[in-house]
Amino acid sequence: MQVQHAPHHYKLDELADVELVELARRQNGAAFRVIMQRNNQRLFRIARAVAGDDSEAEDVVQAAYVNAYASLASFRGEAHLATWLTRIVLNEALGRRRRQRPVVGLEVLDAGSWRGGPAMSETHGPAGDADPERAVARRQVRQLIETAVDGLPEGFRVVFVMRDVQELSIEETADVLGLPPATVKTRLHRARQQLRRTLDAQLSSVLSEAFPFDGARCLHTADVVLQRIGLAEAPADRRDGVVDR
Secondary structure (H helix, E strand, O other), rough: OOOOOOOOOOOOOOOOHHHHHHHHOOOOOHHHHHHHHHHHHHHHHHHHHHHOOOOHHHHHHHHHHHHHHHHHHHHHOOOOHHHHHHHHHHHHHHHHHHHHOOOOOHHHHOOOOOOOOOOOOOOOOOOOOOOOOHHHHHHHHHHHHHHHHHHHOHHHHHHHHHHOOOOOOOHHHHHHOOOOHHHHHHHHHHHHHHHHHHHHHHHOOHHHHHOOOOOOHHHHHHHHHHHHHOOOOHHHHHOOOOOOO
């Protein structure tokens, strides 16, 4: 493939992937940084789907980038750069996983006989919301979903993250994983079923606690109503809840 060299004056983040690769091959660190920034979230999510741990996933991504930089000469542009990098990340993550512990065989997963569930854990991340209460609620929902996704078997989890979290197409997911599109569809369907069962079980236990109206909100409403109807309280009555008869 013929690559046109970038002009002397340019913004790196406006260059096409193939141009950034050419610059990175010439040991341009800034160009390789742009490549990483464009792909970090996608690669982290996919690494996380295999590793099941934020710290391990970050290590996987870093190692994959090191491998990718060493292999830039082999990138010919026949696949999208993101697809090429995704394969490297998957190889790194799966290689580490195999060395660490055995996994459920994919033939068992595809046969539909796995009935495992998630191990409950807690993850943390930035709230990203200016309203503290809303931020807490969003974080709790995200933690619930992430825990349920972590509980999926690896073969289902990777497909689910690639399709429903990263929103890759069936065809691209199949290409990266080396699977028939029909298998991707089957694993995605079973992943969604398992997640639905897990989330239903977890949510049913907290439905009775939904829409709470206690604490400061309860006190505030009582204060407002008493003020509006003109009923005054003695300070001791309000503090102790004791009424002299």
